[in-house]
Amino acid sequence: MTLALPTRRIEEWKYSDLARVLGDAGFGEDSARALVGPLPHGVEAFSLDEANRPDWVNAHYGKLSTNAVSAVSLAKAQGGIALRVHKNTHVEAPLALDFLGQGHVRALLVLQEGASLTLLERCGGGETRNAGFEIVLGRNARLDHVRVAPNSSAVQVEEISMTLANDAQYRAHFANFGARLSRLELTIALKGEGASVDLSGVSVLSDQSHADITTHVTHEVGQTQSLQLFKNVVGGGAQAVYQGKVTVKPNADGSDSRQTAKALLLGPRAEADLKPELEILADDVKCAHGAAVGDLDADSLFYLKARGIPEKEARHLLLHAFLEDAMACITGPDLRESVRGAVSRALDEVTV
Amino acid sequence: MLEIKNLHVAVDGKGILRGLSLRVDSGEVHAIMGPNGSGKSTLSYVLAGRAGYEITEGSIRYRGKDLAALAPEERAAEGIFLAMQYPVEIPGVTTMMFLKSAINAQRRARGETELDAVAILKAVRKKAATLNVSEEMLKRALNVGFSGGEKKRLEILQMALFEPRLAILDETDSGLDIDALRLVAEGVNSMRAPGRAMLLITHYQRLLDYIVPDRVHVLAKGRIVAEGGKELALELEAKGYEQIIRDAA
DSSP states (O other), X not given: OOOOOOOTTSGGGTTOOHHHHHGGGTTOSOBOEEEEOSOOTTEEEEETTSSSOOHHHHHHTTSSOOSHHHXXXXXXXXXXXXXXXXXXXXXXXXXEEEEESSEEEXXXXXXXXXXXXXXXXXXXXTOOEEEEEEEEEOTTOEEEEEEEEOOOSSEEEEEEEEEEOTTOEEEEEEEEOOBSEEEEEEEEEEOSTTOEEEEEEEEEEOTTOEEEEEEEEEEOSSSXXXXXXXXXXEOTTOEEEEEEEEEEOTTOTTOEEEEEEEEEEOSTTOEEEEEEEEEEOSSSOEEEEEEEEEOOOHHHHHHHHHTTXXXXXXXXXXXXXXXXXXXXXXXXXXXXXXXXXXHHHHHHHHOO | OEEEXXXXXXXXXXXXXXXXXXXXXTTOEEEEEOOTTSSHHHXXXXXXXXXXXXXXXXXXXXXXXXXXXXXXXXXXXXXXXXXXXXXXXXXXXXXXXXXXXXXXXXXXXXXXXXXXXXXXXHHHHHHHHXXXXXXXXXXXXXTTTOOHHHHHHHHHHHHHHHOOSEEEEESTTTTOOHHHHHHHHHHHHTTOOTTOEEEEEXXXXXXXXXXXXXXXXXXXXXXXXXXESTHHHHHHHHXXXXXXXXXXX
16 A cells, blocks of 8 residues: 555646645654543443453454545554444543644544534544544434534544444534644445434635545435535635535435535635535436535624624624624534634734 | 715616615604616615625715714614615524524724623513514524514514614515514604604605604605605605606706
């Protein structure tokens, strides 16, 4: 297996020039760390740098990752964490997962049948990192996932690859405030009838920062649902990328898929590359996709100013409003408020 | 309060107002009536400070100050309020949150202390009840899914909360049924005060049955062509704009 990093000549990496920003050193040979908060009852953890991996880790580890960058992290990561939520265990409080340090890191999360969990993933430290994260959702399992990537000048790449069995649900929100290069790639296979994913995300980018979210959702069987809503506010010379590919396999009738990506560009140097894509190989499906790039509405801006709200505050209010529907579905009021707060602070940076 | 002299305003290089003069004193209610395309909305927008409305000649003085030098938000803080003909819908901002932002922005600009959420809610509830603005409307996104009457009632609620010195009501009667019109008119009448002036901009005389003006001005082709007391509105209704404009020429 070759472990070369992708270049822009590969279509999927056209908007994120990983080889250029990393240079000859690539991600290096170091291993980053994955830390979890105190384990609630019914959740089991195994540190991947230890010997004698249990069967449940061996059964899943390294089986789902598909892309070139993940192959590198699988080959080089010395550590990371595997987590399992036991059958029918309902974990109430959010569990924190932090990726820290420089280098390669792996994580595996298995939700057994009927299990449910809320995961708060934080990408801290501002170090260059390549994370590979595999998620397995058993029948009727439910995972709520909130990932917050603070602004940094690092290069951060993460591939999340997952499978969903019958009636499993995955609801995720990705808030990204930009990095020198930030790439989150999701590869999701809806393998069981009744499985559904609801993905949403916001990016607020300023200066020269970059945020790329690339999704591949495959409806392998019918009666499955995928919803995607991504919104971006791009200032300065920043760049937002959304590439979303939905594939509906032959005979996956009754699939329902919607994807929307929108961006507001705040200046002439800001860039958004939005590319929703559908590949439908079945007959009876309901699919819609759309993308739009624009500026703030002048009528709305005047209305707010005429009510006494100064320009900067009015712009802030309208930008927040633009992002609001992508944040509204975040699980739990505390997580939702914390993302809204982070968005608000980031908007202060882009509104002048 | 407001003194407009020989005002010329162009939009996209095209002259819309051409030598408009008007004086409104404190405590007075004036009506500006005119046919479509006479420049009524341009007048309201230029008073509120909308971008793209260029004053090419003449002056607007408000309480002795040159109005053109002030940004829209500064005019609001100085007590100018425009009730808009088409209030905008803003998804993602609740009506209550908008009201709080606006009230506190104006207070901040005037050097007053900001009000907390509880104090604002109390003030809003008190005035909302008389205008039949429901609690549910306040929780919804600003103007989103509101009927025409609901939007206009919300404009008047803002007027009641901001307590402006100069209120400009642009076609506030359009799209209202008779009950809604009566409710809005009561709201406006209750705000008539010695320290406040109002400018009613309207196409039809109907509104003036409910809000009786001190003076009526007829606007045609960007200028005031006729002026009179409240009886001028009735004359307009009887004769039509064309006749009055011809008589004035």
